[in-house]
Structures are given as C-alpha cells and as structure tokens.
Amino acid sequence: xxxxxxxxxxxxxxxxxxxxxxxxxxxxxxxxxxxxxxxxxxxxxxxxxxxxxxxxxxxxxxxxxxxxxxxxxxxxxxxxxxxxxxxxxxxxxxxxxxxxxxxxxxxxxxxxxxxxxxxxxxxxxxxxxxxxxxxxxxxxxxxxxxxxxxxxxxxxxxxxxxxxxxxxxxxxxxxxxxxxxxxxxxxxxxxxxxxxxxxxxxxxxxxxxxxxxxxxxxxxxxxxxxxxxxxxxxxxxxxxxxxxxxxxxxxxxxxxxxxxxxxxxxxxxxxxxxxxxxxxxxxxxxxxxxxxxxxxxxxxxxxxxxxxxxxxxxxxxxxxxxxxxxxxxxxxxxxxxxxxxxxxxxxxxxxxxxxxxxxxxxxxxxxxxxxxxx
Amino acid sequence: xxxxxxxxxxxxxxxxxxxxxxxxxxxxxxxxxxxxxxxxxxxxxxxxxxxxxxxxxxxxxxxxxxxxxxxxxxxxxxxxxxxxxxxxxxxxxxxxxxxxxxxxxxxxxxxxxxxxxxxxxxxxxxxxxxxxxxxxxxxxxxxxxxxxxxxxxxxxxxxxxxxxxxxxxxxxxxxxxxxxxxxxxxxxxxxxxxxxxxxxxxxxxxxxxxxxxxxxxxxxxxxxxxxxxxxxxxxxxxxxxxxxxxxxxxxxxxxxxxxxxxxxxxxxxxxxxxxxxxxxxxxxxxxxxxxxxxxxxxxxxxxxxxxxxxxxxxxxxxxxxxxxxxxxxxxxxxxxxxxxxxxxxxxxxxxxxxxxxxxxxxxxxxxxxxxxxx
Numbered sequence: 001x002x003x004x005x006x007x008x009x010x011x012x013x014x015x016x017x018x019x020x021x022x023x024x025x026x027x028x029x030x031x032x033x034x035x036x037x038x039x040x041x042x043x044x045x046x047x048x049x050x051x052x053x054x055x056x057x058x059x060x061x062x063x064x065x066x067x068x069x070x071x072x073x074x075x076x077x078x079x080x081x082x083x084x085x086x087x088x089x090x091x092x093x094x095x096x097x098x099x100x101x102x103x104x105x106x107x108x109x110x111x112x113x114x115x116x117x118x119x120x121x122x123x124x125x126x127x128x129x130x131x132x133x134x135x136x137x138x139x140x141x142x143x144x145x146x147x148x149x150x151x152x153x154x155x156x157x158x159x160x161x162x163x164x165x166x167x168x169x170x171x172x173x174x175x176x177x178x179x180x181x182x183x184x185x186x187x188x189x190x191x192x193x194x195x196x197x198x199x200x201x202x203x204x205x206x207x208x209x210x211x212x213x214x215x216x217x218x219x220x221x222x223x224x225x226x227x228x229x230x231x232x233x234x235x236x237x238x239x240x241x242x243x244x245x246x247x248x249x250x251x252x253x254x255x256x257x258x259x260x261x262x263x264x265x266x267x268x269x270x271x272x273x274x275x276x277x278x279x280x281x282x283x284x285x286x287x288x289x290x291x292x293x294x295x296x297x298x299x300x301x302x303x304x305x306x307x308x309x310x311x312x313x314x315x316x317x318x319x320x321x322x323x324x325x326x327x328x329x330x331x332x333x334x335x336x337x338x339x340x341x342x343x344x345x346x347x348x349x350x351x352x353x354x355x356x357x358x359x360x361x362x363x364x365x366x367x368x369x370x371x372x373x374x
Numbered sequence: 375x376x377x378x379x380x381x382x383x384x385x386x387x388x389x390x391x392x393x394x395x396x397x398x399x400x401x402x403x404x405x406x407x408x409x410x411x412x413x414x415x416x417x418x419x420x421x422x423x424x425x426x427x428x429x430x431x432x433x434x435x436x437x438x439x440x441x442x443x444x445x446x447x448x449x450x451x452x453x454x455x456x457x458x459x460x461x462x463x464x465x466x467x468x469x470x471x472x473x474x475x476x477x478x479x480x481x482x483x484x485x486x487x488x489x490x491x492x493x494x495x496x497x498x499x500x501x502x503x504x505x506x507x508x509x510x511x512x513x514x515x516x517x518x519x520x521x522x523x524x525x526x527x528x529x530x531x532x533x534x535x536x537x538x539x540x541x542x543x544x545x546x547x548x549x550x551x552x553x554x555x556x557x558x559x560x561x562x563x564x565x566x567x568x569x570x571x572x573x574x575x576x577x578x579x580x581x582x583x584x585x586x587x588x589x590x591x592x593x594x595x596x597x598x599x600x601x602x603x604x605x606x607x608x609x610x611x612x613x614x615x616x617x618x619x620x621x622x623x624x625x626x627x628x629x630x631x632x633x634x635x636x637x638x639x640x641x642x643x644x645x646x647x648x649x650x651x652x653x654x655x656x657x658x659x660x661x662x663x664x665x666x667x668x669x670x671x672x673x674x675x676x677x678x679x680x681x682x683x684x685x686x687x688x689x690x691x692x693x694x695x696x697x698x699x700x701x702x703x704x705x706x707x708x709x710x711x712x713x714x715x716x717x718x719x720x721x722x723x724x725x726x727x728x729x730x731x732x733x734x735x736x737x738x739x740x741x742x743x744x745x746x747x748x
Contacts, residue, residue, distance in 0.1 A: 284675050284676055284735055285675075285676065287675045288674055288675035288676045288738070291673040291674065291675055292669075292670060292673055292674055294673060295666075295669035295670055295672065295673035295674070296666060296669055296670075298669065299665040299666055299668060299669035300662055300665065300666055300669070301658050301659075301661045301662035301665060302658055302659065302662045361658055364662070
C-alpha cells in the first residue's frame with residue numbers, strides 16, 4: 001500500500017470545488033486506544049436555551065433568530081471553528097458532512113435555518129437547531145471516553161456561561177424529546193466484532209446470532225443498547241456494532257460513562273479471546289476469508305458499499321490477526337477508505353451527479369488505487 | 375506467471391512414487407487451431423473381434439484371454455506405447471488416467487481384466503475390454519479433426535490387419551451397444567463458450583439458456599449433440615461444452631466428421647461475434663468478472679473444483695479478450711491447471727488419501743503457486 005499513513009489524497013480537497021465547504025481532517029486516521037476492537041468513541045450533549053421555544057414550537061422567525069444568535073455565540077467562543085449554514089450547502093455537501101459524522105442525517109435533510117460549527121481536526125462539532133437548539137459532539141479514535149468527558153464538559157461549561165440553558169432542578173436538562181431529558185448525554189462506542197458474527201462458507205464460526213442477542217439483553221438491563229452500526233437490525237454489515245447508553249434520567253454523566261466503558265471492556269476482552277481461539281481452530285478458513293477480501297478489493301472493477309464494507313471489515317480483522325502486513329496496510333488506511341468510499345464522498349469528489357452503477361465503479365477504482373501500488 | 379510454458383512441475387512425476395504408472399505428457403499444453411474457442415478435438419472408434427464374444431457374453435476366462443491377446447497385439451504394433459493393466463493400478467492412479475482422458479470413467483471403475491495402451495505424448499490411447507473389445511482414441515488441442523481422422527484411420531487399419539474385426543456388410547462394425555454400430559465413430563469437440571451463458575450480477579448477458587436450447591435443437595436435427603462438458607445438464611460449469619455426433623449408422627465417417635466440423639465452425643463464429651459485442655457493451659462488468667476470478671485464484675486458501683473451473687473459464691476469456699496479459703498467463707497454463715487441480719491429480723501428488731476439505735486447500739495452494747511468483 002502506498003502511503004498508508006497519509007490518506008489525504010482519498011478525500012475531497014478543501015479548495016478546488018469553488019464552493020464554501022471546508023472539510024476537517026479525518027481524526028479516524030490516528031488509531032486510538034484499544035483500536036484492535038474499538039473503532040471510535042463519541043459523546044453528545046443535547047442542550048436548549050431558556051429564552052427560546054423548543055424547535056417544535058418555534059414562533060415565526062424564531063428559528064432564524066436563534067440560528068443567528070447561536071452562530072455568533074459559537075464564533076466568539078471558538079473563533080477557529082468553521083461555521084456552515086446548512087441551506088448554503090448543496091445536498092452532496094451535506095451528505096459528505098453526514099458521512100464525516102459532523103452532522104446527523106436529520107440535520108442534513110432538514111429545511112429550517114440551522115448550522116454546524118466544527119473544529120479543524122473534526123473531533124468537535126456543534127449542531128445548531130437540530131432536534132435541540134444545540135447538540136455538542138466530540139469524537140475520538142479508539143476507546144477514549146475519559147478524555148472526551150473532559151473535552152465536552154469544558155465546551156458545555158463555556159457555552160453555558162454565554163447562554164441560559166433550559167434546566168429543571170428536579171429532572172436536569174430539558175430536551176426536545178423526553179428520551180434525552182436529564183443529562184442530555186449520549187455516549188457511544190463503535191466496535192469491530194468480526195468473530196461475533198463470523199461465518200465462512202455458510203457455517204457458523206464461534207460467534208452466532210445468539211451471542212448478539214445475549215449481549216443485547218445484558219446491555220438492556222444496564223440501560224445500554226448494542227446495535228449494528230449501519231441500521232437498527234441486529235445483523236451488522238461488516239460486523240460493526242455500537243454500544244451506547246439509553247438512559248439519561250436518574251443517572252449521573254459519570255455513571256453513564258462508566259457503564260458504557262465497562263460494557264465495552266467486557267465485550268472487547270470477549271472478542272479478543274474469541275479471535276484467538278477462532279483463528280487457531282479455523283486458520284485456513286480465516287486466512288481464506290481475509291485473502292479473498294483483499295483480492296476482491298484490489299481487483300474488482302465494480303463494488304457496492306455493502307460488499308466493500310464487508311471486505312474492509314475482513315481486512316481490519318486480518319491486520320489485527322497479523323495475517324496482513326501492517327507495513328503494507330494499516331488500520332488508519334482501512335478507516336479512511338470506509339469513509340472515502342461512501343456515496344456522498346464519491347459524488348463530492350466526482351463533482352457531478354452519479355448513478356449507483358457509476359458509484360460502484362468509482363468506489364472500486366478508489367479502493368484499488370489506495371490499496372495497490374500499480 | 376512463472377514459466378507459463380513449462381507446466382510440468384504441476385503434475386505428478388513419472389518416477390518417485392515407486393509404482394508402475396507412467397503418465398504421458400499433457401498434449402493440451404500446446405494450443406491448437408482455433409484455440410480461442412475450441413479447447414480440444416477427440417475421435418474414438420469402437421471395435422470388436424470376431425473370434426470373441428461381446429463383453430456382456432464373455433465365457434469363463436475369455437475376458438482375461440482377450441486382454442492378454444490384445445495387449446500382445448498392441449505391443450507388437452506400437453512397441454513404444456505404454457501398456458497398463460487396470461487391476462495393477464490403484465484407484466487413485468486410475469482416477470488420474472481418467473482425468474487425463476486416457477481411459478473412461480467406466481474403464482477406471484470396472485473389475486474385469488482390462489488394460490490401456492497409450493502413446494508417450496498422450497494423444498493416442500487404446501482401451502482393451504472397455505464396453506467394446508477395443509476403443510481407439512486420438513486427441514488434439516484445438517480444432518484438428520482432419521489430422522485426427524488420418525491418425526485414427528491409420529491406427530485402425532494397422533490393428534485391423536492383425537485381428538478380425540467383427541463387421542456386418544450391411545450395418546458396418548458391430549458393437550456392444552447398438553448406439554455405436556456402424557462406423558463405431560464418436561467425434562467430439564470441446565468448446566469454451568463463455569458468452570453463451572455469461573451472467574454478471576444475476577443479469578443475463580448476451581447469451582441465455584434459450585440460446586443453448588436453440589443450439590441443442592439445431593444440433594439434434596443434424597444427428598449431433600451439444601452438452602455441458604461436466605455433466606449431462608444444459609448448464610455447464612465453467613461454460614465448457616462438447617459437440618459430438620450421435621448417429622453412427624447410415625452415415626460415413628467422412629460425413630460425420632464434416633457434420634461436427636461444420637457445427638463447431640458455426641458455433642465458434644457465433645461465439646466470437648458475441649464476445650466482441652458483449653465486451654463492448656459491458657466492458658466494466660466483463661473486466662470486473664475477469665479480474666475477480668484472477669484475484670480469487672491468486673489469493674484463496676481453499677477452493678472447490680467447481681469454483682476453480684468457473685474462475686479458470688473467466689481467465690481463459692480474459693486472455694482471449696486481451697484483458698489479461700498473455701505474457702503473464704497463457705491458455706496452456708490455464709489448460710494445465712484445469713487438469714492438475716482435479717481430485718485424482720491432487721490425491722496422486724499428495725500420495726495419500728485426502729478429505730474434500732484438504733483437497734480444496736491443496737487445490738488453492740497449487741493454483742496460487744502456479745499463477746503467482748510469490
């Protein structure tokens with residue numbers, strides 16, 4: 001693999017397209033703690049201002065006034081952050097920002113005046129007029145909740161010193177949807193669990209559907225959820241899962257972070273044990289699975305994102321097992337491809353409307369180019 | 375591909391295994407006329423001796439006597455040919471000979487005294503006590519019926535000068551099964567027809583099931599048959615088909631040869647036209663199909679013979695279309711792999727009983743080793 005460290009060429013560049021969108025760096029390129037199993041950590045706070053109605057009850061012009069107000073507050077607090085008004089961006093640009101996790105799918109699709117402020121390194125973003133007046137988000141590669149907790153609390157306090165947060169002494173922070181009321185905190189960790197659902201030749205590996213269901217039931221009892229990262233179903237494309245808290249009321253932020261952290265650690269060590277025994281017992285099958293994924297990624301001329309995701313998952317597994325040489329391909333490169341191959345990114349780079357067929361072709365070209373020297 | 379010319383290392387060597395079997399060279403390594411579409415030509419004559427009963431009516435000891443008699447006749451006629459008695463060979467050795475087309479499946483499995491004589495170059499073999507007393511076979515790479523006709527007639531006359539062929543002035547040569555009576559001649563040509571059944575992503579390419587059925591109906595009216603080479607079904611693994619005559623009565627050998635030749639030429643030019651237009655209209659899909667086949671063959675750690683055949687078929691198509699570089703991989707190499715990867719050959723090389731799982735592993739190793747330099 002050529003230049004596995006710097007994947008910047010994979011991505012739409014800041015300049016050149018002639019519009020105002022400036023994309024941040026890709027923080028996922030730096031593998032974080034426990035990166036063999038944990039892809040990334042995210043914390044989010046939902047906040048609303050006392051002096052404005054909730055979004056569902058906005059009066060005439062209130063939404064626009066709030067957006068202007070908050071954009072000014074954020075600009076004064078974080079002058080280095082970039083601020084974009086959503087309606088000034090094209091649908092493709094909004095899609096790219098969604099694929100970078102800077103904004104939610106809903107924020108990309110909404111029609112009301114709204115915006116987003118984000119740091120140059122892409123690890124902090126603040127949505128204005130999403131479901132709540134403010135949605136603060138911080139990201140880290142790997143498992144890094146303690147640090148994220150400090151970062152988001154600092155940000156929260158600094159913003160809170162400039163605006164009046166809507167707060168109920170008994171319930172905590174008031175939110176647009178009651179499921180967030182209290183801490184307004186969502187802690188999510190994305191995990192790569194290939195052995196959990198590893199299947200070769202139609203045979204079940206060590207993990208099984210039952211393991212997932214068991215894990216989900218255990219999580220639920222702790223006020224947490226485990227779900228496939230690409231959809232709500234229990235079967236995750238590419239074997240990526242998200243563990244997050246479901247409860248925001250009657251539990252402190254510290255307890256919430258601790259709960260997620262402890263389930264993640266439990267699942268991670270379970271996954272590590274499984275990887276070892278699974279590989280030892282099915283060495284040929286695992287090698288076959290991983291080399292075929294590598295082969296398809298480096299040779300195909302068309303590839304859907306579902307297939308690519310599944311192969312990239314196998315590559316990640318192969319690097320962690322030492323089957324693939326980390327000097328040739330590293331986790332950062334795989335991580336970068338997972339973002340760069342998404343439809344919005346492909347479309348943004350091509351700077352033109354693309355059919356699904358054409359996207360499959362460009363995706364194959366992009367991946368082949370990144371993984372091969374020729 | 376390393377040494378695409380000389381594939382001898384792929385095959386069990388003559389010496390070393392300590393037994394008596396001596397395998398001939400692989401004549402398929404030399405591409406013959408029309409090799410872009412035609413893999414090989416074969417002619418076979420069924421002959422019986424007047425002085426012995428048909429196989430189904432052998433008296434006590436007659437079968438053994440006939441085998442001894444014919445082995446002597448053949449030895450005197452062709453002293454350079456190798457002669458093997460079937461019961462002196464192991465089941466694996468017989469399987470290897472079947473996979474080399476030297477003997478039929480029935481001849482490999484039979485229990486009666488029987489044998490086979492074959493030339494060093496493997497292009498001629500004579501089975502003794504197969505369904506008929508004598509089965510003369512000659513092979514050529516590509517489409518080469520005229521030459522084969524000369525070779526087999528010469529052999530037929532020379533044997534006929536030493537024994538009394540059972541011949542009926544009205545019907546012709548008498549045979550064990552009436553479907554061969556008359557000329558006793560079977561002319562078969564193996565074709566590679568990828569566009570006939572080319573399917574990508576579940577979509578039908580130019581060819582279709584209907585084309586095959588149409589071709590089969592046309593052939594039948596000419597007293598010919600078209601069938602998948604690996605089974606009687608109309609869908610051929612790997613898109614290999616065989617055209618052969620069905621009628622042996624009331625038609626001269628020359629007419630039979632001419633009939634097969636003319637249908638083969640018709641189908642070949644149809645296939646060539648289809649290849650061009652199919653490739654032009656589906657360039658990406660075809661390239662994707664071929665590169666994925668190459669990728670799987672050069673990376674997999676386990677592979678069934680069905681999958682390998684299908685990929686090798688795609689490789690062959692890719693070489694003919696110029697997508698794959700003929701300096702890197704040529705038709706001869708593909709042809710050799712098609713034989714070397716078969717179960718009997720794998721087992722013979724390993725010199726031990728192999729499970730299907732283990733064969734899949736050795737097959738993948740063999741193919742990967744042959745197609746890659748590393």
